[in-house]
Amino acid sequence: MSIQQLYTEAQQLSTAKLRDDIVQQLYERSHRLCAEGIKYTKSNRDTRTEKLDAIFTSPIFGFPIMLTMLGVLFYLTIAGANIPSSMLAEFFGSMEKYLTAFFSFIHAPDWVHGVLVLGLYRGTTWVISVMLPPMAIFFPTFALLENYGYLPRVAFNMDRLFKRVGAHGKQSLTMAMGFGCNAAAVISTRIIESPRERMLAILTNNFVPCNGRWGTLIVLASLFMAANFTGGLKSLVTTGVIVGIVMFGIIVTFFVSWVLSKTALKGIPTHYTLELPPYRKPKIFDTVVRSSLTKSWSVLMRAVKVAAPAAILTWVFANIFIGDTSILMYAVEFLDPFGKLLGLDGYIMMAFILGLPANEIVLPILLMGYLSTGSLTEVDSLVDLKQIFLDHGWTWLTALNMMLFSLLHYPCGTTLLNIYKETKSKKWTFLAFLIPTVIAILVPFIITQTVRFFGWM
Amino acid sequence: MGNSYRVALAGNPNTGKSTLFNALTGLRQHTGNWAGKTVSLAQGNVQYKDTTFNLIDLPGTYSLFSNSSDEEVARNYIVFEKPDVTVVVLDATSLERNFNLALQVLEMTNNVIICINLIDVAEKQGININERILTNRLGVPVIKISARNKKGFPMLLDTIDRIVTGAIECQPVQTTYPDDIEEQIKKIEPKVSELIGNELSARWVSLRLLDGDETLLNEINERFGQKERA
Numbered sequence: 001m002s003i004q005q006l007y008t009e010a011q012q013l014s015t016a017k018l019r020d021d022i023v024q025q026l027y028e029r030s031h032r033l034c035a036e037g038i039k040y041t042k043s044n045r046d047t048r049t050e051k052l053d054a055i056f057t058s059p060i061f062g063f064p065i066m067l068t069m070l071g072v073l074f075y076l077t078i079a080g081a082n083i084p085s086s087m088l089a090e091f092f093g094s095m096e097k098y099l100t101a102f103f104s105f106i107h108a109p110d111w112v113h114g115v116l117v118l119g120l121y122r123g124t125t126w127v128i129s130v131m132l133p134p135m136a137i138f139f140p141t142f143a144l145l146e147n148y149g150y151l152p153r154v155a156f157n158m159d160r161l162f163k164r165v166g167a168h169g170k171q172s173l174t175m176a177m178g179f180g181c182n183a184a185a186v187i188s189t190r191i192i193e194s195p196r197e198r199m200l201a202i203l204t205n206n207f208v209p210c211n212g213r214w215g216t217l218i219v220l221a222s223l224f225m226a227a228n229f230t231g232g233l234k235s236l237v238t239t240g241v242i243v244g245i246v247m248f249g250i251i252v253t254f255f256v257s258w259v260l261s262k263t264a265l266k267g268i269p270t271h272y273t274l275e276l277p278p279y280r281k282p283k284i285f286d287t288v289v290r291s292s293l294t295k296s297w298s299v300l301m302r303a304v305k306v307a308a309p310a311a312i313l314t315w316v317f318a319n320i321f322i323g324d325t326s327i328l329m330y331a332v333e334f335l336d337p338f339g340k341l342l343g344l345d346g347y348i349m350m351a352f353i354l355g356l357p358a359n360e361i362v363l364p365i366l367l368m369g370y371l372s373t374g375s376l377t378e379v380d381s382l383v384d385l386k387q388i389f390l391d392h393g394w395t396w397l398t399a400l401n402m403m404l405f406s407l408l409h410y411p412c413g414t415t416l417l418n419i420y421k422e423t424k425s426k427k428w429t430f431l432a433f434l435i436p437t438v439i440a441i442l443v444p445f446i447i448t449q450t451v452r453f454f455g456w457m
Numbered sequence: 458m459g460n461s462y463r464v465a466l467a468g469n470p471n472t473g474k475s476t477l478f479n480a481l482t483g484l485r486q487h488t489g490n491w492a493g494k495t496v497s498l499a500q501g502n503v504q505y506k507d508t509t510f511n512l513i514d515l516p517g518t519y520s521l522f523s524n525s526s527d528e529e530v531a532r533n534y535i536v537f538e539k540p541d542v543t544v545v546v547l548d549a550t551s552l553e554r555n556f557n558l559a560l561q562v563l564e565m566t567n568n569v570i571i572c573i574n575l576i577d578v579a580e581k582q583g584i585n586i587n588e589r590i591l592t593n594r595l596g597v598p599v600i601k602i603s604a605r606n607k608k609g610f611p612m613l614l615d616t617i618d619r620i621v622t623g624a625i626e627c628q629p630v631q632t633t634y635p636d637d638i639e640e641q642i643k644k645i646e647p648k649v650s651e652l653i654g655n656e657l658s659a660r661w662v663s664l665r666l667l668d669g670d671e672t673l674l675n676e677i678n679e680r681f682g683q684k685e686r687a
Binding site: 004006007018019022029030036037038039040041152190191192278283 | 470471476480522524525526527530552553554555556578584586588590591594595633634641648653663664666667668669671677681
């Protein structure tokens, strides 16, 4: 007898209410155990939790508080990351001089110096100095909010909106995960039971920026969006721009979820009870150390591992000439007309294409491309970085478009791979690629054409 | 180097399971893939005397009826990967709801420790838990801890150690169901044990078959199918 036959036999014995009976029996036994093993000497309820929840999940204050928290989180990240970022950049810049001196001392051929120092070293140290400080601040702060018990309240607030667009409230939790890493967030959608709602969460997760894109967003916002401000105000304006970009990503999430739930993924959202845990004082030191050490470090290692080969590749392409044009320039010139339509350029398009394996490397590759065709300045501060962009015709519109494209474009290679593993469907994986790409092309296109039409630029 | 044992941590969401995991393993953590699966679970080591406990942090779930992938991952790990000990972490302030999961785990496997966390919070709220009565009723060790304050850790580690060395033998008291269900279990159980031997609890598999859990059926077919054909 096979297990299949046994199952058929069991099904004949079984009745419809059997599972209910099983569950009920478990509940009754739990109840008996508690009655026997527990004594309650006080009858107080956790009133503090109720009072706090009345504020945090209030229909009036809930959303403003959430936005403020988000703003404070970004402000701390941006303002706090500036100084260590430029210190790291300066340190790596001065180290580069010694490296160059060393290479000329041992009479290394020019191409060795080019690949290793101008390609590998510059590319990877840029990733480190731009990305490490924001991550080392963002992750622990986010983890503290999670430990305190605030994040489930965010899910509770968002639940109303998600229900309205036909999605599941738990999607807000998977989105929160996406702020860290979209690839991990795709796996976290397993908490959503309904396959339809889970698919919605998977397909739209990409619209929250992962840490691979934080670097790009923060750098561009602070270089171009708040150019006329100084000091604390500068960080504040940058924060405003980033909050705006994140809000826009959330709006796109709602919009796409709504369209999909009316078309390809029709259905009624399932109900569930979201349990709000009590607020707990977080273990501050443990949390900070663990999330900044393990998380930041592992994300950084991943970035460096992927960025290093890409930086070398970019340098090689920029230095192999067919006729009097490098391979890189052929690609850039080919992509340029299309990029210009979106208010971007050929270099940016190429950086995004080469950046498919990981979003972390888009900015370094772009920089490598620009450096190889521009004048080689000493890049040891964030101001020099802006000059490189300006030399290549950047305006605030370019920066805005690049930020939007970065926010909206196709998920990175790892995320796509996870989507395929989770959905086991080529069709849905392809859609997960196609939907964001189309939106990422449309939005900057519309903005650019509008700005040009009205002559604002 | 002494022996090494696998200890799985199960529990409802928000019971402080991760706090316990982090506190016990410190920074000795990594993410491991287990054989044949794409699922990765956080793992970490704890050194106790000359024994290494390899802790596996299962996803937090309210039940193990495989309603979601998380529940399936947790259930499959306990049933098929057979950790040496399964520690079920419960929230002392909402035990009645939490016991549900513990009772399900007790049906699936023998070596179980019921670990009641947040005992400091519960005591402040005037909840007095008599772990001896509970141990008696359940047939497995019940331990009170506070993961935040690292209270009760020696007791917990010592109990794990005594289970793996065989000094304590767990005999989980099975939940009895209404007579009609018990009768049907009796009809199915011998056939189940004939088919799968002692690999899994025949009573538990019978219950799930009656319950109509097809995902479990597929899992069993996948894992035992090869043996059948051989």
